[in-house]
Amino acid sequence: MKKLSLPVILALSLISLSTTRALAAFTIKINPGATLATNNSALAAFNRAANQWASKITDNVTITVNADLGTFSNNNIIGSTSNRELFSDYNSLRNLLVNKHPTDKLLGALPTSAQFSAILPQGVTLSGNLSTSKANLKALGLTSLDTQFGESDGSITFNKAFSFDYDNSNGVSANTIDFETVAAHEIGHLLGFTSSVDDIDSGETSVIPSFMDLYRFSGNNAPTTLAGFSSVTRDLRAGSDAVTATVDKLFTINNVAVNQVRMSTGVSKGDGRQASHWKDDQFTGINIGIMDPSLSFGLRTNVNPNDLIAMRLLGYTLAAPPVTAPEPAAGVLVALGITCAFLIRQKKR
Numbered sequence: 001m002k003k004l005s006l007p008v009i010l011a012l013s014l015i016s017l018s019t020t021r022a023l024a025a026f027t028i029k030i031n032p033g034a035t036l037a038t039n040n041s042a043l044a045a046f047n048r049a050a051n052q053w054a055s056k057i058t059d060n061v062t063i064t065v066n067a068d069l070g071t072f073s074n075n076n077i078i079g080s081t082s083n084r085e086l087f088s089d090y091n092s093l094r095n096l097l098v099n100k101h102p103t104d105k106l107l108g109a110l111p112t113s114a115q116f117s118a119i120l121p122q123g124v125t126l127s128g129n130l131s132t133s134k135a136n137l138k139a140l141g142l143t144s145l146d147t148q149f150g151e152s153d154g155s156i157t158f159n160k161a162f163s164f165d166y167d168n169s170n171g172v173s174a175n176t177i178d179f180e181t182v183a184a185h186e187i188g189h190l191l192g193f194t195s196s197v198d199d200i201d202s203g204e205t206s207v208i209p210s211f212m213d214l215y216r217f218s219g220n221n222a223p224t225t226l227a228g229f230s231s232v233t234r235d236l237r238a239g240s241d242a243v244t245a246t247v248d249k250l251f252t253i254n255n256v257a258v259n260q261v262r263m264s265t266g267v268s269k270g271d272g273r274q275a276s277h278w279k280d281d282q283f284t285g286i287n288i289g290i291m292d293p294s295l296s297f298g299l300r301t302n303v304n305p306n307d308l309i310a311m312r313l314l315g316y317t318l319a320a321p322p323v324t325a326p327e328p329a330a331g332v333l334v335a336l337g338i339t340c341a342f343l344i345r346q347k348k349r
């Protein structure tokens, strides 16, 4: 993934936080390309997808998404997102995240640069920087990013080789792909759901961890205390069975603490799925959320509490704690995902 450096001057002015947010409204604005602009039902589906996130986030910023249908060389890919990914020195961005929610004990325990360590493949080193999406940094209070880098927060392309169902209100037709599900998934990447493990998996040797990587641990070595959260080494190896872990038990679903969920481990050296995703339910029978790496024909999934927890870990302000019961559709997807594996189409982030 191409990452742009935040100018030093911007790093120094990181804390230009808006303090008055009485009329907070999180807005995801689509800037449609030529093909999408003429497709009103697609635009409506995209806006419903955007609202799945926007209705749950209260940060008073506007995210602008370029989106269109396009041609892909790989017809297993339904859609892809090209983030505006920005980086700066580790502590500047880490402190931005910490300072967004000063009473959040988990964020407060995020390792400083001196504390941070990661298990890496041989020959790979940490760059000393940290990265996340431009959209994420807007939500953390950076106010001049559109001026610095242009209005767009990223681009989403939908593979026009697929037949899309643009209206899932009456279910998703067989042999079609639910456009709203794909749009909601791709928007999740744009909001910051990414991992540098994909960069490592594709040969990068000087790694810039993403915000999500701050929570990425070996499955058998996840921290269980806040002190451990500061000190336990992160695991950024492709192919390592990693989890995204939280240890403050702030977030509960059905009164069960969500401490860790598994992640995908990489296309080349891992499980065949980009590491910037939850673990594919095709392998486990457990659908973790909309950031699952694949989707079957005829199925719909929605942004769910695990996805919202991820956004909270990235520093977004949620309208309410993500305690909604898992949606029934998830169970359906799991069953069909297993029995209809040949229909699974991998999604590129």
Ligand SMILES: [Zn+2]
Pocket (backbone or CB within 6 Å): 185, 186, 189, 276, 277, 292, 293, 347, 348, 349
């Ligand atoms: Zn994806």
